[in-house]
Amino acid sequence: MALNKTKRKNNELKVALAGNPNSGKTTMFNELTGSRQHVGNWPGVTVEKKTGRDSYQNYSLEVIDLPGTYSLGAYSEDEVVARDFLTTGDYDVVLNIINSSNLDRNLYFTVQLLEMGVDLIAVLNMADEAEKKGIKIDKEKIGQLLGTPVVETVASKGRGIDSLLAETVQHRDLSEAALKIDYGSEVEDLISEVVSMLKEFDFTSQINQRWAAVKLIEHDPEAVKLLEREVGVSKAKKIKSLIAERELKAEDDFDNIIIDKKYEFINKVISESVQRPAADQEPENVSDKIDAIVTNKYLGIPIFMAVMWGIFKFTFTLGDPLIGYIEAFFEAAGGWLGGLLVGAGISPLITSFITDGIIGGVGSVLVFIPNIFLLFLAIGILEDSGYMSRAAYVMDKVMSKLGLHGKSFIPMIVGFGCNVPGVMATRTLDSKRDRIISILINPLMSCSARLPVYVVFAGALFPNHASTVVFSLYALGIVMAVIMAGIFNKILFKGERSHFVMELPPYRFPTLKGVFIHMWEKVGAFIKKAGTIIFAVVVLIWVLANLPLGVEYASAQSLIGQFGQLMAPIFEPLGFGNWQAASSLVFGILAKEVVVGTLGVVYAAGEGGLRAALTANFSPLAAYSFLTMVLLYTPCIATLGAIKSETQSWKWPIITASYLFVLAWLVSFVIYQGGMLLGIGV
Amino acid sequence: MEADINLSESMEDYLEAIYNLIKENGSARVTDIANHLKIAASSVNQGLKKLNQEGLISQEKYGPIKLTESGLKAAEKVRCKHRMLYLFLHKTLGVSQESADHDACRIEHALSEESFSKMVDYLIKNNYIEEQNCAFKMKAEKEEPKMAAEQLMLDKIKVGSKAEVVKIESKGRLKRKLMDMGLNKGAKVEVKGRAPMGDPIEIKVRGYSLSLRQDEAAEILVKEV
Numbered sequence: 001m002a003l004n005k006t007k008r009k010n011n012e013l014k015v016a017l018a019g020n021p022n023s024g025k026t027t028m029f030n031e032l033t034g035s036r037q038h039v040g041n042w043p044g045v046t047v048e049k050k051t052g053r054d055s056y057q058n059y060s061l062e063v064i065d066l067p068g069t070y071s072l073g074a075y076s077e078d079e080v081v082a083r084d085f086l087t088t089g090d091y092d093v094v095l096n097i098i099n100s101s102n103l104d105r106n107l108y109f110t111v112q113l114l115e116m117g118v119d120l121i122a123v124l125n126m127a128d129e130a131e132k133k134g135i136k137i138d139k140e141k142i143g144q145l146l147g148t149p150v151v152e153t154v155a156s157k158g159r160g161i162d163s164l165l166a167e168t169v170q171h172r173d174l175s176e177a178a179l180k181i182d183y184g185s186e187v188e189d190l191i192s193e194v195v196s197m198l199k200e201f202d203f204t205s206q207i208n209q210r211w212a213a214v215k216l217i218e219h220d221p222e223a224v225k226l227l228e229r230e231v232g233v234s235k236a237k238k239i240k241s242l243i244a245e246r247e248l249k250a251e252d253d254f255d256n257i258i259i260d261k262k263y264e265f266i267n268k269v270i271s272e273s274v275q276r277p278a279a280d281q282e283p284e285n286v287s288d289k290i291d292a293i294v295t296n297k298y299l300g301i302p303i304f305m306a307v308m309w310g311i312f313k314f315t316f317t318l319g320d321p322l323i324g325y326i327e328a329f330f331e332a333a334g335g336w337l338g339g340l341l342v343g344a345g346i347s348p349l350i351t352s353f354i355t356d357g358i359i360g361g362v363g364s365v366l367v368f369i370p371n372i373f374l375l376f377l378a379i380g381i382l383e384d385s386g387y388m389s390r391a392a393y394v395m396d397k398v399m400s401k402l403g404l405h406g407k408s409f410i411p412m413i414v415g416f417g418c419n420v421p422g423v424m425a426t427r428t429l430d431s432k433r434d435r436i437i438s439i440l441i442n443p444l445m446s447c448s449a450r451l452p453v454y455v456v457f458a459g460a461l462f463p464n465h466a467s468t469v470v471f472s473l474y475a476l477g478i479v480m481a482v483i484m485a486g487i488f489n490k491i492l493f494k495g496e497r498s499h500f501v502m503e504l505p506p507y508r509f510p511t512l513k514g515v516f517i518h519m520w521e522k523v524g525a526f527i528k529k530a531g532t533i534i535f536a537v538v539v540l541i542w543v544l545a546n547l548p549l550g551v552e553y554a555s556a557q558s559l560i561g562q563f564g565q566l567m568a569p570i571f572e573p574l575g576f577g578n579w580q581a582a583s584s585l586v587f588g589i590l591a592k593e594v595v596v597g598t599l600g601v602v603y604a605a606g607e608g609g610l611r612a613a614l615t616a617n618f619s620p621l622a623a624y625s626f627l628t629m630v631l632l633y634t635p636c637i638a639t640l641g642a643i644k645s646e647t648q649s650w651k652w653p654i655i656t657a658s659y660l661f662v663l664a665w666l667v668s669f670v671i672y673q674g675g676m677l678l679g680i681g682v
Numbered sequence: 683m684e685a686d687i688n689l690s691e692s693m694e695d696y697l698e699a700i701y702n703l704i705k706e707n708g709s710a711r712v713t714d715i716a717n718h719l720k721i722a723a724s725s726v727n728q729g730l731k732k733l734n735q736e737g738l739i740s741q742e743k744y745g746p747i748k749l750t751e752s753g754l755k756a757a758e759k760v761r762c763k764h765r766m767l768y769l770f771l772h773k774t775l776g777v778s779q780e781s782a783d784h785d786a787c788r789i790e791h792a793l794s795e796e797s798f799s800k801m802v803d804y805l806i807k808n809n810y811i812e813e814q815n816c817a818f819k820m821k822a823e824k825e826e827p828k829m830a831a832e833q834l835m836l837d838k839i840k841v842g843s844k845a846e847v848v849k850i851e852s853k854g855r856l857k858r859k860l861m862d863m864g865l866n867k868g869a870k871v872e873v874k875g876r877a878p879m880g881d882p883i884e885i886k887v888r889g890y891s892l893s894l895r896q897d898e899a900a901e902i903l904v905k906e907v
Contacts, residue, residue: 071862075855104888105864219706245783248765251816253705259861260868287891288874291884300878393893397879400895406882499898500882501859504891 014062015168018086018113019097020106021068022505024125028097028155029065030517032165037517049081050521056165064091070105072112073220076430083222086113087207093168094120100130100137100152103274107266110146117178117208120148121167127152127160134277141273147179156511178208181265187257190217190246197239201231217243218255287506291390300394307391308413311378315371315417322370330363349546352553357542366527372421373523375414379425380518384510388428389502396500402482403489405434405498412438412481415445416474419639422447423646433493439643440488440656443635444481446474449592453630456596460611461623469624473631480632480663541590556602560586574629574665575622575672585629591636621681625672632664691791694760695719696729697738700747701757708854709746754851762816763790763798770801773810832906836871837883837899844872845904852901864888865902 019025030037033052050065066085067078086094096113098106113120124130124139143150149167153160182188194213203212207226215223216239228236247254294303334355341351382388388410396406407428415422422442429435454473458466544559551557556565556579564583571577571585584598596610603613618626634640640653647653675681699718703710712730716723730747733739738753749757767786771777777785793801802817811817839845847869850857864887865871872886882895 073858073862075859102888102890105890108862108864245779248761248783249769255858255861256867259866263864263866263869291875291891295875295877295884297876297878389893393877393882393884396893396895397877397881499856499859500893500895501856501863501898502893503863504884504893506891 011059012062013059013093013169014064014091016064016066016085016089016091016094017097018066018082018094018109019068019123020070020099020102020109022503023068023097023099023106024155025068025097026065027511027514028095028123028125028153029063030513031155031158031161032061032063054165056169059169061165061168069109071109072116077432078430086118087116092119094118095123095164095168096120097123097125097155100124100127101133101135103135103137103270104263104266107146107269108262111179111181111262111266114146114148114179115181115208115214116211121164122146122148122150123164124150124152125155128154128157136275138273142269145269145272178211180210181261183214183258183261186246186250187217187254187261190243190254193242194239197242198231201235201239203227203230214258216240218258219243287386290507291504294387294390295394304391304394307382307387308409311375311382312413312417314378315374319370319374323367326367326370327363330359330366334359334363349549352546353542356553357539369523369527371418372424373519375417375421375425376519376523377515379410379414380515381510383428384508384514384518386505386507389504392502393504400500402485404437404485405429405431406500408434408438411442412445415442415447417448419443419445419447419635420642423639423642426646431498434498436492436647436652437485437488439646439652440659441481441484443639443656443660444477444484444632446477446631447592449636450630452593453588453595454627456610457614457618457623457627460614461618461620469627473627476628476667477631480667484659484663541587561602570665571629573673574668575625576618576629578617580617581626585633588630589634589636591638592630595630619682621672621675624675624681625668628668628671629664632660632667634658634661634664692729693733693736694756694791696726696733697749697753697757698760698764700739700749701754701761704749704853708856711746715747758816760790763793766798766802766805766811766817767793769805769810774805774808833903834906835900836873836885836894836902836904837896839873839904839906841873841875843906844870845906846870847902847904849903850901851903852898856898856901860898860902863892865892870907871904 017025017029029050029052032054034054037050037052052063052065054061054063064085066082069079069082071079072083072086085091094113096110098110110120110122122143124137124142127137130137137152139150139152149170151160151164151167153164155161183191191210191213194216195209198209198212203209212223212227216227224236224240227239243254250257293299296303337359338351338355341354342348379388382391388407391409392406394406395409399406399408408426410428411422411425414425419442422445423439426435426438426442429438450473451470454470455466458469462469541560544563545553547559548557551561555561560583561579564579564586567582567586568577568579571582576582580599580602583602584595587598588595599614600610603610603617614623634657640657643653643656644650696715696719699715700710703714703718707714712723712726715730716726719726730739730741733753734741738750738756739747740750741747764786767789768782771782771785772779802811805811805817833848836845836847847865847867849867850860850865852860869887874884874886874891876883877893880896882893883899884891884893885899886892
């Protein structure tokens with residue numbers, strides 16, 4: 001009954017995969033499409049749109065993996081996407097992936113689709129798990145009761161895929177009536193009255209009218225909006241007031257009655273077609289046993305800490321050598337190409353553009369890749385194994401005290417490595433409010449790129465307390481994050497209530513294929529999206545460092561140097577009002593570790609000489625104030641690019657960049673002026 | 683106990699408006715209430731202050747207005763009176779639907795306990811209302827306080843105990859979400875455990891594990907089995 005069905009050739013089919021989360025939908029998608037996948041975004045939102053191709057006999061199938069959803073009453077962005085596609089999208093058939101060992105809740109969604117009149121195949125997936133649990137399903141009977149074809153599969157082992165494809169390409173008679181559940185005389189009378197009103201008002205005939213009536217009666221806001229659009233506000237009001245008037249006299253709220261009747265229907269279907277073992281003969285539940293340890297009162301938090309530490313270690317210990325190789329490769333490539341170009345008589349300016357600008361710029365993007373790769377590998381394993389939702393469960397109390405959600409801890413931990421994947425990891429959050437706040441405070445997690453700056457300064461000016469200084473900076477970042485989360489919580493999203501009604505899926509062994517596909521998608525998205533923005537800015541900065549024509553790269557006379565001179569007075573009250581420090585901060589927006597490199601260039605000193613230059617130019621207090629600035633100020637371009645692509649708006653990167661600059665200035669000001677007053681480190 | 687609170691007419695209107703707004707939009711704000719009742723926001727604020735003193739609503743600073751347990755009961759009672767009066771006027775006296783609704787709106791505030799109770803008896807005796815109607819619930823609560831005592835909120839259920847859902851008292855989106863996840867009337871739940879810091883909790887419902895925060899569980903009425 002898809003609304004916008006476009007005409008396709010006879011042997012082309014558009015197939016949508018829909019179902020509850022944790023029903024094996026993505027595994028099924030990978031099984032069907034293999035490597036012929038394309039990942040993009042749904043228009044206007046950051047929800048991933050995954051499509052892929054498959055062929056069967058002489059049919060060509062386009063497969064669309066819809067985000068997992070529990071019902072058509074949409075809550076998160078993901079669910080809205082799935083719902084909009086299913087109610088108005090362009091497709092031929094829906095493969096409804098059902099977790100066979102959890103039929104009650106999975107069929108709730110199936111029933112909603114069937115009521116809509118969707119051409120649907122019920123796919124009883126994870127049939128092996130159900131078997132293990134001793135659940136016997138009579139699939140002919142279920143199919144008969146639901147009025148839809150049923151296929152049994154085990155997507156993770158490739159079982160039943162052929163019969164599923166054979167069923168998919170069958171031409172079914174679409175004129176067959178949609179599933180009708182008896183909602184009791186009270187509601188049924190109202191349904192027929194609303195349906196006749198809809199007919200009278202010429203409500204679109206492309207939507208099943210009974211389904212629309214039921215949706216209106218249960219006060220579905222989207223259905224009301226659609227009605228108002230289609231027939232106008234005044235006619236819609238007539239229907240709405242009829243429903244409201246009846247509800248006043250009804251024995252219960254209509255939405256309660258409708259949901260209760262749906263479950264009643266499902267219970268009937270299950271009792272007639274499914275045999276379950278008696279409660280005492282149920283095989284022991286491994287997930288419950290693991291949970292007893294992982295969420296244990298005393299062990300829960302230490303285990304969580306250990307896992308986070310493990311991810312962090314895994315990502316950065318394995319990743320850093322690879323980063324070294326990539327850096328070395330780009331340096332060598334730049335040097336080699338530069339030599340070649342100069343040798344060929346190319347002008348130094350163009351040579352510098354290619355080596356410093358393009359190769360340097362691309363290199364500054366690509367160095368993040370090993371970390372992102374490993375990080376998302378680790379996150380993929382955690383997600384697929386089922387631990388991720390337990391970690392959120394264990395941490396929710398602490399996080400909600402900070403005005404955040406249990407799941408917000410992942411982006412924060414990740415941010416200590418690099419803010420780019422940190423921002424990307426906020427995707428696991430459902431509510432927009434939780435997500436935006438987590439993004440805004442992520443740059444306050446001191447990323448690994450800032451560490452070289454701390455190390456150089458601490459070594460030069462606090463040789464005896466270097467580690468204390470570095471640790472204090474990390475702590476300062478966390479304190480600021482907590483404070484800012486509290487402030488954003490108050491000013492940005494007043495009183496919006498987030499909830500923690502979340503499934504804790506059974507533990508599973510992650511499959512290599514699933515984890516790798518997951519990881520590849522994330523890394524590909526990073527290279528594509530962030531890459532374009534970062535690349536453009538890198539080139540811009542190179543241009544500014546070389547203009548006006550003929551100046552020395554990044555010298556006081558270049559536009560960047562002039563900009564540094566212009567900015568220097570702003571930093572005067574913070575104790576480092578010289579153009580060198582100001583320029584290094586400007587370059588630091590490119591990538592935080594560049595601060596050190598720039599200081600080296602502008603003080604015209606090598607690594608060893610830099611220490612002397614720093615000791616000569618900074619008092620310990622000014623140095624600490626400068627480090628505070630480096631910790632807190634405007635994040636690097638890569639992070640801002642990630643924020644832009646994750647929020648789909650320029651608003652949030654601009655807010656992040658500006659609030660952090662102001663915050664950094666204020667905190668540094670307090671530290672420097674406070675220190676001056678007390679006479680510390682002058 | 684709700685009978686002890688003597689509410690003025692406008693207070694009852696406020697309660698009804700808040701109840702309806704929460705039901706429709708999931709939340710009630712001062713401006714919404716003002717629009718709903720077509721009065722100035724400043725007088726709404728005064729009224730809310732009074733309701734707050736009576737312990738019928740709670741409002742966090744700048745947050746949405748919530749009904750407390752006794753506030754919810756009082757609001758349901760006003761609504762129930764409205765329904766009963768409507769039925770009485772329309773079904774027994776043959777008053778038109780529109781007038782019955784309008785008059786019910788005016789009379790509901792002035793109706794005494796005694797008249798209300800007698801009217802309900804009459805409606806029940808003559809089969810104008812079916813079982814499970816709100817009037818039955820109110821009668822049952824009054825006559826059998828013991829029955830009500832066995833029911834408690836899900837957050838009070840001990841780890842390892844089983845219960846059956848009686849009613850979801852949340853409103854708006856949260857209520858829908860809970861029901862979509864399978865927590866509707868009659869669903870059997872088992873409390874499996876608590877997070878290390880006591881919140882959230884893990885329950886088993888319809889064969890799978892679900893987590894809920896304490897304050898979410900505190901809106902689910904259950905009876906122990």
